[in-house]
Amino acid sequence: MLTYIDPVYRPPSEADSLILQVTIGCSYNRCSFCAMYRSKRYEERSIEEIKADIDYAAKEYPNIKRVFLADGDALNLNSNTLVEILDYLRTSFPNLERVSSYAMPKNLLQKSVEELKMLREKGLKMLYIGIESGSDLILRKVTKGANTKGIIEGCKKAKDADIIISCMLILGLGGKKYSTLHAIESAKIINIIEPDYLAALTLYLDDSIKDEFCSKFEEQFEMLSDQDVLEELKVMVQNINNKRKIIFRVNHASNPYPLKALLPDEKEELLRKIDTLLKSPELYRPRFLRGF
Secondary structure (H helix, E strand, C coil), X not given: CCCCCCCCCCXXXXXXXXXXXXEECCCCCCCCCCCCCCCCCCEECCHHHHHHHHHHHHHHCCCCCEEEEECCCHHHCCHHHHHHHHHHHHHHCCCCCEEEEEECHHHHHHCCHHHHHHHHHCCEEEEEEEEECCCHHHHHHCCCCCCHHHHHHHHHHHHHCCCEEEEEXXXXXXXXXXXXXXXXXHHHHHHHHCCCEEEEEECCCCCCCHHHHHHHHCCCCCXXXXXXXXXXXXXXXXXXXCCCCEEEEECCCCCCCCEEXXXXXXXXXXXXXXXXXXXXXXXXXXXXXXXX
16 A cells, blocks of 8 residues: 555646655745645655555556655655656656656755756656745745745756746735735746746635734735635736746636636637636635635
């Protein structure tokens, strides 16, 4: 049986992947908006434990094509350890096409482009990177542990290594006061990075972290309504002026309504859809059906 220390998370697009837990939790674990790994202490699983899980999966699911390395901080592992894992995966699954993981900006900054290229050659083809906001002010207020300069540099390193990057933004992260700032500055950083994929989620504060979030924000925080979220999304899309194609998804279960577009080709069509939704709140997902 595969070994998991719950809870385990993965991106929506990894629904059909083998989830291989190589680290437990998150080595930073201080983002005030994130409760995902608060119940865990960060640990790195032994290579023997990881290989035992791979052996089991190879026996039970020999045709695996994709593997996602969990938890939130797999790229924090030493590069030599990651190479050993990737080599073992490639030997164990003859049909393996892609290995992916989450990556924090600090993970990317800690590794050289040469290391990242080596990991890419071994099969680590895609990274999911939480940008959250393009505003340094908001990043400080939510104790992200990264600034825009570091985020841009980290993403550039991954792209220089020919790794596919999927970046995430959180709608509503600046509250009502900083909504326009958040939208415009987030668009600016996307224009610089031009990721392969971009996802926008909507802020949800678990009850266990609400007080901490508001305390660290250091001023009154007012959550956005569904209407506000769509207005913020509209400003963000209006200001994204990428030349390289980006697959944009706003279809996470937290969002008021699922949307998607290929930017820049479908930008105007997306804006028209947002305008339609702003006039038709009855189309929004009921909150009890959201992935909160």
